[in-house]
Amino acid sequence: LHSFFSDIVHKVIPVKETDIAVGILRLLETEKVVTEGAGAIGVSALLAGNLPELAGKKVACILSGGNIDSTMVGRCIEKGLAVDNRLIRFEALISDRPGGVAELSRLVADTGASMKALSMERAFHRSDAFTTLCKVVAETRGLDHTLELNNVLKKRYGADCEFFTIHGPLEKK
Numbered sequence: 001l002h003s004f005f006s007d008i009v010h011k012v013i014p015v016k017e018t019d020i021a022v023g024i025l026r027l028l029e030t031e032k033v034v035t036e037g038a039g040a041i042g043v044s045a046l047l048a049g050n051l052p053e054l055a056g057k058k059v060a061c062i063l064s065g066g067n068i069d070s071t072m073v074g075r076c077i078e079k080g081l082a083v084d085n086r087l088i089r090f091e092a093l094i095s096d097r098p099g100g101v102a103e104l105s106r107l108v109a110d111t112g113a114s115m116k117a118l119s120m121e122r123a124f125h126r127s128d129a130f131t132t133l134c135k136v137v138a139e140t141r142g143l144d145h146t147l148e149l150n151n152v153l154k155k156r157y158g159a160d161c162e163f164f165t166i167h168g169p170l171e172k173k
Helices: 002-008 017-031 041-047 070-083 100-110 143-160
Strands: 087-095 114-121 131-139 161-165
Touching: 017 041, 017 070, 070 087, 087 100, 087 143, 100 114, 100 131, 100 143, 143 161
Parallel strands: none
Antiparallel strands: 087 131, 087 161, 114 131
């Protein structure tokens, strides 16, 4: 069996699940093509830089399958956005008085970012009773935009604001 495959298989390249999600996202965004993970694997390997010997060359990738349900497409889009630093999380300790959330929302909106999810934690943070820990998932245009949002919120909230990407805390970048 090994000799059969060694004659027709020249190279095996591992591709991470997160890279496959980015491949599916890129095909959706740029080519308007819906494909399953296995169908997007070639594009995913190229985008991840797993085939540096093909850089700068014209390459054809076979998109071999579209058997993916809408729930999985949604997950791949979210994961791809997170890997792209276009979907990020941050936590900010804000005033728990009227206008606290409105101020945070205005600061986010003024940068052009969009809040996708927001939750508030009053009891379990280590501060006074007049603040709340606001946890936000936001959509940005990418890393530069995320850094811009980080700078704006750090200017207002200082050390009481922390940013996270799928890769870890933003400060470690």
